Amino acid sequence: MKQIGDSNEDMLALLEAVVGIKNELLYIREYFHPLLKGEIYLSGEQVCEMLHISKRTLQQYRDDGLIPFIKLERKILFRESDIIKVLEDNHTRINKTLP
Structure with missing residues (x-):
């Protein structure tokens, strides 16, 4: 053998x-990422990649209350559904009529 x-x-x-x-x-x-009650939670780095912004810009959005977040001890998490809602709520359509 x-x-x-x-x-x-x-x-x-x-x-x-x-x-x-x-x-x-x-x-x-x-x-x-595992779901927790159907929600996906993202790190700050993942949100920065998703929105193509810097960590400092994300911090400013948090300080200004533009993006909801969850703080557990020293860890900051963002619900993916909250990020999508913020994007949808701030989406602007440009209506241009051609001559």
Whole structure:
């Protein structure tokens, strides 16, 4: 009976599998967030990426009360639905009539 590790090819295949699993887990951790009562909560960094703004601008929006947030101890979270609502409430349509 052949055991794993009897050859270099076996060890390389095993190592590749482990690295592949690690990369998949990192991807899942980065892009998939568990729901809490149907809500997705985002970090400040994720909101900045979503809105294409700086951390300082996000801080100003928070200070001005433009974007709702949740503070747990020292962690600030934003509900994705709140961000979408703010965007929808502030959406302006430009009605131009062509001559």
